[in-house]
Amino acid sequence: MSKPLEGIKIIDFTHVQAGPACTQLLAWFGADVIKVERPGSGDVTRTQLRDIPDVDALYFTMLNSNKKSLTLDTKKPEGKAVLEKLIKESDVMVENFGPGALDRMGFPWHTIKELNPKMILASVKGFSDGHHYDDLKVYENVAQCAGGAASTTGFWDGPPTISAAALGDSNTGMHLAIGILTALIGRDKTGKGQKVAVSMQDSVLNLCRVKLRDQQRLDRLGYLEEYPQYPHGEFSDVVPRGGNAGGGGQPGWVLKCKGWETDPNSYIYFTIQGHAWAPICRAIGKPEWIEDSNYNTASARQPHIFDIFKTIEEWLADKTKFEAVDILRKFDIPCAPVLTMKELANDPSLRESGTIAEVPHKERGTYLTVGSPIKFSDMKPEITASPLLGEHTDEVLESLGYSSAEIANLHQQQAV
Ligand code: CAO
Numbered sequence: 444m445s446k447p448l449e450g451i452k453i454i455d456f457t458h459v460q461a462g463p464a465c466t467q468l469l470a471w472f473g474a475d476v477i478k479v480e481r482p483g484s485g486d487v488t489r490t491q492l493r494d495i496p497d498v499d500a501l502y503f504t505m506l507n508s509n510k511k512s513l514t515l516d517t518k519k520p521e522g523k524a525v526l527e528k529l530i531k532e533s534d535v536m537v538e539n540f541g542p543g544a545l546d547r548m549g550f551p552w553h554t555i556k557e558l559n560p561k562m563i564l565a566s567v568k569g570f571s572d573g574h575h576y577d578d579l580k581v582y583e584n585v586a587q588c589a590g591g592a593a594s595t596t597g598f599w600d601g602p603p604t605i606s607a608a609a610l611g612d613s614n615t616g617m618h619l620a621i622g623i624l625t626a627l628i629g630r631d632k633t634g635k636g637q638k639v640a641v642s643m644q645d646s647v648l649n650l651c652r653v654k655l656r657d658q659q660r661l662d663r664l665g666y667l668e669e670y671p672q673y674p675h676g677e678f679s680d681v682v683p684r685g686g687n688a689g690g691g692g693q694p695g696w697v698l699k700c701k702g703w704e705t706d707p708n709s710y711i712y713f714t715i716q717g718h719a720w721a722p723i724c725r726a727i728g729k730p731e732w733i734e735d736s737n738y739n740t741a742s743a744r745q746p747h748i749f750d751i752f753k754t755i756e757e758w759l760a761d762k763t764k765f766e767a768v769d770i771l772r773k774f775d776i777p778c779a780p781v782l783t784m785k786e787l788a789n790d791p792s793l794r795e796s797g798t799i800a801e802v803p804h805k806e807r808g809t810y811l812t813v814g815s816p817i818k819f820s821d822m823k824p825e826i827t828a829s830p831l832l833g834e835h836t837d838e839v840l841e842s843l844g845y846s847s848a849e850i851a852n853l854h855q856q857q858a859v
Contacts, residue, residue, distance in 0.1 A: 698711055
């Protein structure tokens with residue numbers, strides 16, 4: 444089956460997570476992604492957090508599937524010459540080096556544009572160009588702090604908290620992928636490439652938009668009704684951390700189930716959706732609450748919402764998280780078990796849909812990785828192994844017209 448991005452050639456000049464997540468997604472959908480790596484070492488994640496000595500770490504394999512690897516020292520003249528050739532023949536170049544690194548290497552945007560006016564240069568940086576922090580190098584957790592996620596995550600009596608979800612890295616990569624696809628469609632219309640830039644701070648903030656909404660509501664009203672601080676606690680002039688409250692229109696909380704004393708994940712998330720109040724009451728054995736004026740509206744419930752959650756926890760005490768959800772789903776109540784990585788890894792539905800994929804790798808045997816979370820009616824992305832360092836160097840050089848003697852010479856000059 445032909446894939447929509449087949450024929451799109453991408454120079455993948457990325458490392459760590461934000462850039463590789465973007466190019467991996469495009470590779471899944473058929474793009475020819477050539478990862479350019481420093482000879483001898485390659486992407487730092489090849490060796491970070493290794494679980495098997497001398498074998499590419501999962502950190503690398505899970506972010507670089509479906510790609511080719513070309514080793515090239517792009518600071519040496521011979522390497523620069525290869526990169527120039529590649530730029531002339533490619534559609535997109537993606538990079539997420541520290542600020543100014545590409546310019547220092549001799550490939551500022553105006554040079555790339557001169558080499559190939561149809562080129563799309565896609566960049567990830569910590570902060571956007573012109574921002575007063577635009578000289579900073581940034582990793583995931585730095586971005587979560589800079590983008591507003593940390594100040595609004597966690598409990599009110601604890602410090603700002605980082606999310607385990609890669610809001611700064613993979614999320615920025617996903618934003619960049621959208622930018623690249625948009626620029627490709629734009630190029631079809633104008634015949635011209637362009638630079639696409641996404642900052643990690645902006646991408647985190649884009650996901651925290653509901654908190655920016657709440658800041659404005661707080662500025663106007665002085666309180667936020669859906670937060671646990673209302674009505675008994677205090678508000679300052681900034682959006683507080685709301686613990687496990689969503690802060691949206693539907694109050695919810697993480698509730699204990701049978702076995703929570705020994706299993707730290709024996710919990711469900713329970714949402715009190717306003718129009719599901721009657722089914723909730725029936726499900727938890729409190730039909731008398733349906734018409735009770737202390738309970739039958741959201742504003743009546745809010746002052747004692749934690750007493751209501753406590754009552755639901757009493758109902759949950761003899762049910763596992765899975766048993767509880769199996770009952771609640773019959774009443775159309777939005778809820779889910781708190782799932783562990785182990786449970787997700789073994790979830791038959793996720794295996795079946797390709798969201799979790801098992802991939803054979805030349806050196807590590809089979810490993811688990813995430814597959815495409817985007818499903819298509821006419822395509823099922825097939826996940827193939829990440830490349831070994833330099834696995835496709837000769838193949839790529841040959842495709843650029845280098846002879847065997849020239850390739851051997853290049854290897855010699857690039858040797859570390
Ligand atoms: N051949 C020769 N040199 C190469 C090369 C190659 N194939 N590939 C990279 N390099 C060089 C670059 O030219 C650069 O050299 P100079 O600094 O001398 O100009 C250097 O390697 C890479 O620098 P860097 O600043 O990107 O790397 P770092 O490890 O110091 O910083 C990071 C890493 C992630 C903090 C930084 O790249 C960054 O801020 N990136 C932008 C934001 C981002 O994407 N962060 C998310 C990372 S995922 O958590």
